[in-house]
Amino acid sequence: METILKTVDLTKKYDNRTVVDNLNLEIGKGEVFGLLGPNGAGKSTTMNMICNLIKPDFGTVEFMGKDFRKNKKELSGKLGYIPQHLAIHGNLKAWENVELFTSLYGIKGAELKERINESLEYVGLSERKNDYAKTFSGGMKRRLNIACAIGHHPDLLIFDEPTVGIDPQSRNFILEKIRESNKSGATVIYTSHYMEEVEAICTRIAIMDNGKIIASGTSEELKKLVSDDTNSITLEEVFLTLTGKKLRDM
């Protein structure tokens, strides 16, 4: 399988504390890659380094075969980032929000209009395109957040806990859309604390703790690490067995 993203010895330290420790990841084109880990495991820092928001102390991120930091201008348009927070403007209408973020990738005019309609259609917000984002429910804002990140047709989509705080219908809708995106060729990196979501959509899962990948594989492969009877064990039990039950937010 062709590699779309590769981290080589990725390392980040804060105040002598190693948050990401020589991380080596390889994500193939067309994969839905799930990244799990308890709070403070280093997932967000890893994501931020992949997205070029944080500079690694050591190591590189190779995106589509090139050093991402050195080829940022060329490669930025091939990445779509759906942050955990709702990075949208309440005082803009739905279509204006999509226009704002899609246009950042040099798309304009009739093509931009087409992309806006397509993105809003994709997340089921076409009917509400002229409404202000501040009038939307939590689930609708989440969907708009996604629409803002897909208008430029990225090859790699990074979802950082996109289903936090929304109802089951909205969550199901988002997961369906991630599957659809993947079927139409996009590679997906997905982080979440909801194990059942990760198990449902990810083709490969990595569990991260203390800045390192402690296990990776398919859901079945991870379960086998803990028990031979993979039907009687959940991914959450695997996760707790591997990372421990001690609270991390203390």
Add this chain to the structure above:
Amino acid sequence: MIGYLIKNNFKIMFRSGVNLLIYIIGPVIISAVLASAFSALFESYEAAGDFKAGYSIEEDSELIPYVDILKEIGEENGVYFTEYEPGTAEESIRDHDLGGFVEFGRDSYTVYKTDDAKTEGTVLNYIMSTFFTAMISGNADEIDIHVEHPDHAPAIDSTDYYGIIYIVYFGWLAIVCAAGLLSNELKHRIPERLNISGLSSFQIYLSRLVPLVSAVALSLGIAAVFNSLLLGVHWGNILLSSLIVLALIIAASAFGLMLYEFTGSMVAAIFIAFALIWAMGFIGGTFESYIMSSLPESLKNLMPLYHSNRALVELSSMGKSDYVVSALAYPGVIAAVCSVFAVGTAEIKRRVR
């Protein structure tokens, strides 16, 4: 690439009811209130010119050594003092057509004014109170009093003065207009999305500066039209005045955005900007008219607001001003320097993250 970002940022600013209230209604209401409150002050000043004044002094007065200094200052300001016998103030004014009279007691003075010469009385009162204050603090021989006599017709009145000055003042507070946008950006971490898209620090800065300048300029333009239509404010040379206002809005926006980059907090940026602009306005004629102000000219000249205020007021009243060049150049330098610092700070923050 950033055209749509600029357009949408402008929409966010211009759709804010608070911004419209501050930048359109605010200057109109404050101008109207202050113009009304200080109209008498400006009216009395309107007819100021050279005039004769009388004085008398008691034999045992402690003020005798200062009289010559006072006469000298009077002459410098077009007030010519003549000595008369003590106790003859009222008849001297009447018989010798004096603009006013000062009666020096042992350690005090009394100013006599008439209804026929209100302006002269006000000028005399101003000279005496400034002189006496300096004398008490022991600086009488170093005192530098200037009663300015703008050679304009018609003279500036309080409506024109405050109608113009508060457009300038609100213009310098431009950063407030970006509060909603920048707070929302910060709260929802929108700059991260902008950074991921590959925008440079300079592009992000421009995407804030251009809509901020446009929104404030448009709002204040509407306020200025309201001021003209509702209050009757005269702007003199409209093209030049518009350029001066635009220059100061660009400078104020760059200054505010620089403070925002420095502090990383909208509240802190607005607080610092407000405090500095208030102090500059205090010296530069926003609250106390710079015409009446006794502050040193050198201090006033340091304030960019003073240059904008004076150029616009003189354009309104005289149709020309020696301050036009500095009212354009001073904000130009501020805008350039603040932009460099703002972009530089954003870039450094981005690289060390």
